[in-house]
Structures are given as C-alpha cells and as structure tokens.
Amino acid sequence: MTATYDFIGTEACKQNATFKAMLTWNNSSNAPYNLSNYSAYMDVRSNATAPVSICSLSRANNMLILNSLGTIEILIPESVTSRLLEGSYLYDIIMLENTSGFATRLLEGRFEVVPGITVLP
Secondary structure, eight states: OOEEOOBOGGGSEETTSOEEEEEEOBOTTSOBOOGGGEEEEEEEESSTTOSSOSEEEETTTTSEEEOTTSEEEEEEOHHHHTTSOSEEEEEEEEEEETTTOOEEEEEEEEEEEEOOSOOOO
8 A cells, every 4th residue: 555645844845955854664564674675766746647757766866765674765965956946746656676576656645845045056
C-alpha cells in the first residue's frame, strides 16, 4: 500500500535552500528494509500526466540516499531549488529491487515550493 505524505507548509521546499527530508521504510513486522540492493526514483511534476518533471531525484544523482537500515534521505541542493518555480506540485517515490526488478510505489503526495528572497552568490 502506498503511503501519502505532503511536503507543504513548514515541510515545503524553500527556493535557494537545501531541501532535506528523511523517512524509513519498514516491512510488515516493523523491521527496516535493507536498501543496499535497491534503486530509488522520485519525480516532482505539476500534475500526474505532465510530460516533464520539474525535478527528478534518484540514487544515481545522489538526491535520494539509501542505507541498509531502511532510511531514505531526500536531498535537493540549493543549486537545484534555486531553479524551481514557486507552486504546488505532485510527487511519488518508486523503489526498484535491483535483482528482481520489482517496483514499489512507496510514497506519494503534494510537494510545495515556496519562494526565497536571498540568492546565494
């Protein structure tokens, strides 16, 4: 079952600042999954059918960091958030088990980008 979490309000992504969030993926016995053999993907889009994402995160681009204790760290650097337009978007996170190819939609929800004032040099 896919969980829902909204990155809005105080949890929103702030322009011109590093966005960081952490979550843990546990199995039905509440033990964390070992994520060493997983890839992870997250797209942020204006709507579910938008052909282009405003931000694509993955383990490969180091914006989704996974560990053996089930922890997933979402890390969007300032160099990326500074290019995001203010607005309300949708996202989901897909976990792909590398050996079997089995894909799980782990999390989905709203993703808000709030404007920043100060721009770093």
